[in-house]
Amino acid sequence: MSNQxxxxxxxxxxxxxxxxxxxxxxxxxxxxxxEIVEESANANIIISVGGDGTFLQAVRKTGFRQDCLYVGIRSKDEAGLYCDFNLNNFNEMVDSMLNAELEVRRFPVIEASVNGESSFYCLNECSVRSTLIKSIVIDVFIDDIHFETFRGDGLITATPTGSTGYSKSTKGAVVDPKLPCFQVSELASLNNNRFRTLGSSFILGPDRTLKLKVLQDGNDYPIISMDNEAYSISNIKDVTVRLSDKQVKTVKLKHNSYWERVQRTFL
Structure with a gap:
């Protein structure tokens, strides 16, 4: 481990x-x-202790820093896609850090802009969902080209690492985080002779821009979730999502690949 x-x-x-x-x-x-520091700004290694949800909050609360490494430690004996280490076996972590038995991996991040103003970064996913007992209508644009008009409960835009979360529960694909891309999945879409969507998840490359225009029909206060935090923003007109230049750098044990973790979690 470097002295820096x-x-x-x-x-x-x-x-x-x-x-x-x-x-x-x-x-x-x-x-x-x-040295253990009291302020995250003074750290070059940020260690999350809890689970995947705590790891997501650690990254968000410390501002998606590009000049440090993030480490995840599970506080309970449960599978974690972001957490390589277990609190009950912390000797292994310290020994690995001292003997450079770690590898750095980089996870893609998406940037979501609301009404062309407020921007948010997401390591897992961004979702737009109805808060009313009625469907939400969203015009979906890819690179300024109208792709479809969605009517249903909402849409999820997930990063590759986020593909194992909410997106997977909607039958989305599990995506290798080495692929710089993001995935769009539907929540209970309404498909009939009047309304028609693709009906399946689709994956967009790193240079694509996704714009979701919310039809102002009384459903003007949808819930927008960024990772595991929800925001209620009034008068939402559109949400623009693109792959960010930012990446979250994490450390992992050698011989503990993303797909080995997926296997442990789901199989």
Whole structure:
């Protein structure tokens, strides 16, 4: 591990049990010349302790930093697609960091712009969903070309790593994160002689721009979710999604590929 990567910031949701579990890890890190910092801006390694949801929040709350590495530690014995390490086996993590038995992987990020103003980054997915007991109507444009008019519960735009989450539950494909792309999936689309959509997920390349124009028919306050956070934004006219230049750099153990993690999680 480079001397330039020894400032650690721990992101977690404190509780009495977890705080006690972390004390030996803090001590072990300090004994091996790592410095634990109080502010994420001063860290070059940000360590999330919890699960995949905590990891997503750690990345979001620290601003999708491009100059540091993110590390995920599971606090419970459960599968995690972003978390290589287990809190009950933190000796392995410290030993791996000291002996450079880690590899850096880069995960694609999407950028979502609402009404051409507010922009948000997403590591997992961005979804637009109706908050009313009625369908939402969305005109779907790809590179300014009208592709379809969707009517249903909503649309999900997922990154490759996000393809194993909400998107997968809608029968979307699981996408290799080495592919710079994003996937669009439908939520309960209404298909009949009057309304017609593709009826399946589709994948867009890195240079494509997706624009979702919400029909103003009273459904003007849809829920927009960015990863695992929801935003209620009034008078939403359109959401533009594209692949960002940003990438989230994480560390992984050697011989622990994305597809091995998918296998452990789902098979």
């Amino acid at each position: 990567r020894r400032n650690l910031y721990f992101f977690y949701h404190p509780n009495e049990q977890l705080t006690e579990q972390l004390k030996p890890l803090f001590k072990l890190a300090e004994e091996n010349d790592f």
